[in-house]
Amino acid sequence: MKDYLCEDTIAAISTPIGKGAIGIVRISGKEALPILKKIFRMKSGKKKETFEDRKMHYGIAVDTKGETIDEILAVYMKAPKTFTGEDVVEIHSHGGIYVVRKILRTVLSLGARLAEPGEFTKRAFIHGRIDLVQAEAINEIINANSELSLKVAVNHLKGTLSKKIKEIMDNLFNLKALIEAAVDFPEEDIEIIESAKVKEEIEKSIKEIENLLKTYDEGKIVREGIKIAIVGKPNVGKSSLLNALLRDERAIVTDIPGTTRDIIEESITLKGIPVRLIDTAGIRDAKDKVEQIGIARSIEKLKEADIVLFLIDGAQGFTEEDRKIYSLVKDNPNTIVVINKADMPLKVSCKEFKKECITISAKTGEGIDKLTEKIMNKLLLEPETLFKESETMITSERHKKLLEKALKSLKKVLESLEKGFQSPEFLSIDLDDAIDVIGEITGKRTVEDMLDIIFSTFCIGK
Incomplete structure (x- = not known):
């Protein structure tokens, strides 16, 4: 991307690759209109010499041999009042991957070159149509996950x-x-x-x-989201909690300890905030090599997490295995102790912990909404007032x-x-x-x- 004078004409497919109703090939540069005239034919097969600015024209696209590629709609937009500040042409065809690529190949053979990533937006910046903050905002809009x-x-x-x-x-x-x-x-x-x-x-x-x-701290959360790691010994209900938060059956739930042998990550939105949920492998003294690797990864994920949910099987009580895992997370200020199985008689209560604590039932969903509130409060997030359009x-x-x-x-x-x-x-x-x-x-x-x-x-x- 070294041509900062933007003297050449660029082209690219501007719709997602794959099957779809419409596919769009975009062209920008001084040769955009001449290329359109070469590829465009009216339904009768005749060439069209004049294209009104910002008016959609119906016809067919032909290749360099004059053979029909597809029926199309084409629009010519005259500089400088375009996104890039240059002459821009868009060719709208049916959305099959083969037809769109064939139109692009024809456009490239007629004098355009393939655009590099972000080059249309870059030209908009170079020609003063947008500043750099606005250019980056376009990419943020495309990648917005909430x-x-x-x-x-x-x-x-x-x-x-x-x-x-x-x-x-x-x-x-x-x-x-x-x-x-x-x-x-x-x-x-x-x-x-x-x-x-x-x-x-x-x-x-x-x-x-x-x-x-x-x-910035809140802005980063809005943009990138938060990471929540669910940790605990095997078979305490980590995968059930993951499914309860997702409100979907994503993780396998069984009575067999060690079912989750590797990290499971899923994305959700909690009160408008993007969240990456991490269901870790149950931490214990495992002899199975694969399970040991999963446990090692779980411990690493604890260091990356913004919030750690330390899950305990309340029906079993606070066991020695639980104590060992608790020693790994108790000093983390963003750890929340979660006592599971509130639908059964409990042998442990929140009074036994100095950390933030809540009792839930991953099976019935009891306490899940309150847990979500605790997560938001722990990060000092108030989604309803986190961002106002009048603020920067x-x-x-x-x-x-x-x-x-x-x-x-x-x-x-x-x-x-x-x-x-x-x-x-x-x-x-x-x-x-x-x-x-x-x-x-x-x-x-x-x-x-x-x-x-x-x-x-x-x-x-x-």
């Missing part, structure tokens, strides 16, 4: 985060102008720099950045790191002012650093290599 994560991504696409970043940038640029004036025109005796005023504006920017950074939330690790770097630079400026070091040259250096890294968030100062990394995560055709 209603909440979709809402956050759409909010980013609308430009809410970009607007907040721009406000911070504008404030810093205004300060930069004052400082540069003091550097460039010292004979004018421009006063920097009312020190109190500069300090006030720096503190304002610091506060805004800190407020954005505070949203950061979900990207890239944004977080850049904001942290900018914050560090601005705190250096503030420190210099507080110590009485008001030399415009020194203040300007740290202020420049902050402006540069904040500019990278929206792409105002993004290097080409960074563009390659970001857009390579997109699907081809987007």
